[in-house]
Amino acid sequence: MDSTKSSGETAINITESKSSKGKAPATNYTVTTKATPYQQQGGWKRGISIFDFILRICALVAALAATTTMGTTDQTLPFFTQFFQFQASYDDLPAFTFFVVANAIASSYLVLSLPFSIVCIVRPHAVGAKLLLLIFDTVLVGFTTAAAAAAAAIVYLAHNGNSNTNWFAICQQFDDFCQRVSGAVVASFIAAVIFIFLVVLSAVALRRH
Numbered sequence: 001m002d003s004t005k006s007s008g009e010t011a012i013n014i015t016e017s018k019s020s021k022g023k024a025p026a027t028n029y030t031v032t033t034k035a036t037p038y039q040q041q042g043g044w045k046r047g048i049s050i051f052d053f054i055l056r057i058c059a060l061v062a063a064l065a066a067t068t069t070m071g072t073t074d075q076t077l078p079f080f081t082q083f084f085q086f087q088a089s090y091d092d093l094p095a096f097t098f099f100v101v102a103n104a105i106a107s108s109y110l111v112l113s114l115p116f117s118i119v120c121i122v123r124p125h126a127v128g129a130k131l132l133l134l135i136f137d138t139v140l141v142g143f144t145t146a147a148a149a150a151a152a153a154i155v156y157l158a159h160n161g162n163s164n165t166n167w168f169a170i171c172q173q174f175d176d177f178c179q180r181v182s183g184a185v186v187a188s189f190i191a192a193v194i195f196i197f198l199v200v201l202s203a204v205a206l207r208r209h
Contacts, residue, residue: 045124048205052133052198053117059194060110063144066187067103070096070151073180095150096181102147103188106140106195120205127206134202141195148188155182 073096074089090096113136116129123129158178161169171178 049120059191062187062191063103063107066184070184071100095154099147099151106144137198144192151185
């Protein structure tokens with residue numbers, strides 16, 4: 001028996017000899033196996049699914065960082081008057097409150113999406129799970145982008161102010177507050193970008209079915 005393999009094909013040569021008193025020629029059998037396109041596609045689709053799973057973990061870390069950083073941001077200045085205490089907190093501004101809620105929802109969704117991503121790794125040709133993830137990933141792209149953009153506008157005003165509307169920059173006084181909310185906005189934008197990559201990956205995987 002002799003076997004050769006090249007470019008996805010495996011050829012097995014089997015030689016059968018018959019023992020008898022007379023002369024009997026040997027019989028050769030050749031069995032050829034070839035990888036089907038379905039099997040070849042399963043390999044790269046599983047690779048895409050593994051990359052999808054890794055990206056979801058990265059997006060989860062970014063969204064959680066944005067949520068916890070913004071949700072715990074609070075600064076009180078060490079001086080106060082008889083009637084006023086100078087304090088800045090995220091829940092003083094509706095845009096920051098929306099930011100925390102949106103990123104908390106994104107974090108919860110990413111946790112729930114991990115089992116579906118694992119299903120796509122185990123069964124790379126499963127269309128239903130990929131389509132479901134594609135739909136929700138697209139929704140979360142808009143959701144996280146809107147939250148990050150709204151918070152970024154407030155952060156810009158906090159750093160630079162607006163003389164036309166008499167909005168003064170507060171970051172010279174509330175420097176710690178501004179640093180934390182700026183970091184939270186950056187983390188949220190990172191999560192939004194990862195969501196865009198997830199949508200592209202799911203679309204490519206579904207396109208090649």
